[in-house]
Amino acid sequence: MTTAARREPGPLPAGGSTHAPESTPPAASFRGTTTVSGRAVRRIAERATAEALPGRTARASASVRGGRAEVSLGVTLPYPAPLAEGARNVQRHVVDRTRELTGLDVPTAHVDVTALAAPAYSRAPVSPTEDTTSPTAPRRWWSGRRTPVTLLTLLAAVACGALAFDLIQVHTAHRPAAAWRMSAVHWLADHGPGDPVVVIAGAGVALTGIWMVVLALTPGLRHRSTVRTAAERLDAAVDRSAVESLVRDAVGDVPGIASVRVRARRRRITVRTRLAFGDRTIAQAAATAAARAAVTSCRLRRAPRLRVTVTPDPVWQPPAPPPTPRAAKEVDQ
Numbered sequence: 001m002t003t004a005a006r007r008e009p010g011p012l013p014a015g016g017s018t019h020a021p022e023s024t025p026p027a028a029s030f031r032g033t034t035t036v037s038g039r040a041v042r043r044i045a046e047r048a049t050a051e052a053l054p055g056r057t058a059r060a061s062a063s064v065r066g067g068r069a070e071v072s073l074g075v076t077l078p079y080p081a082p083l084a085e086g087a088r089n090v091q092r093h094v095v096d097r098t099r100e101l102t103g104l105d106v107p108t109a110h111v112d113v114t115a116l117a118a119p120a121y122s123r124a125p126v127s128p129t130e131d132t133t134s135p136t137a138p139r140r141w142w143s144g145r146r147t148p149v150t151l152l153t154l155l156a157a158v159a160c161g162a163l164a165f166d167l168i169q170v171h172t173a174h175r176p177a178a179a180w181r182m183s184a185v186h187w188l189a190d191h192g193p194g195d196p197v198v199v200i201a202g203a204g205v206a207l208t209g210i211w212m213v214v215l216a217l218t219p220g221l222r223h224r225s226t227v228r229t230a231a232e233r234l235d236a237a238v239d240r241s242a243v244e245s246l247v248r249d250a251v252g253d254v255p256g257i258a259s260v261r262v263r264a265r266r267r268r269i270t271v272r273t274r275l276a277f278g279d280r281t282i283a284q285a286a287a288t289a290a291a292r293a294a295v296t297s298c299r300l301r302r303a304p305r306l307r308v309t310v311t312p313d314p315v316w317q318p319p320a321p322p323p324t325p326r327a328a329k330e331v332d333q
Contacts, residue, residue, distance in 0.1 A: 036064060036069075036102045038063050038069075041062035041102055041104070042061060042071075044097065044101050044102060045094050045098055049075060053077070058073055059073070059074040069104040071109040071110070072109070072112070073091075073110065073111050074114045075087075075090055075113060075114065076113075076116070077117070078116070078117055079117060090111055091108065091109045094109045095109050148212065223239055223240050223241070224237040224238065224239055224240065225243070225264075225300050226301040227298060227299045238300070243295070243300075246294045247260075248261075248262045250294035251290050253290065257273050257275065257310075259273065259274045260274075267305060268305045268306075269304050269306050270307050271287065272311070273310050273311070274312075275310050275311065276316060279318070280318070284310045287310060288306070291306055
């Protein structure tokens, strides 16, 4: 803020004395002018934003034209929270404080939400390479196996319930055995172990048992990979299709890469790309670095091996080598 004061001498009084009465204040036009620079308005707007959003930094720009100031803000709002309401509160507070402290006319403040910030954990942030999971954190999630367990339980309950009901009817009400049970007993008596139907039925039961044992011993949820978290007693997992999308987008931004195919497995991620132009060695290194950075950002509990293959397109041509000094001299001549 700069202040400039100017005072011009008035006409002499009739007595010829140059001494002015002390009780007469100077006119308003002679008291000076106050000019508020755009830099000062910008600093005030940033401080006002910090008051509206404690703990958040903001970038502001301001311009002053006469007695009017225009302010623009770039802020980071908390998440989750209503964005429109938060932006309006910041806008209202910045306009009021800037108008109050500068005395300028501030019609409005243009608010640009540049980022969203989630509430931080009580613990300090960790690096992507640091393993913060507890020793008991599972490397893979176990499936509840609800569908096979439900089907098997329902089938066993129906068979055992029908047999128990028939036995109770026979021993308590002295009724003859049910026709389906007598037919089953007679059929089993007529068909021995070497009968093809018995062999097929036994093989089916054995395969069903093996299938149930495999389901009981394998974790399941094979398309999900657990990730590291900074919070205690919190297990998280990411679908491998999301990992594939992240790697595909990262490698697709490499110059010269025309198409990308990604397949994410439990222990290995395979990336196959097609090179349209450029040096193959440079594209291979850039694609590998981009894929590794994308995988690191996923914070997987077990880091998979990465395999990147760059195959030139049929229309691809290797870049021409730079001319030697002798060849360049001959061309100049």
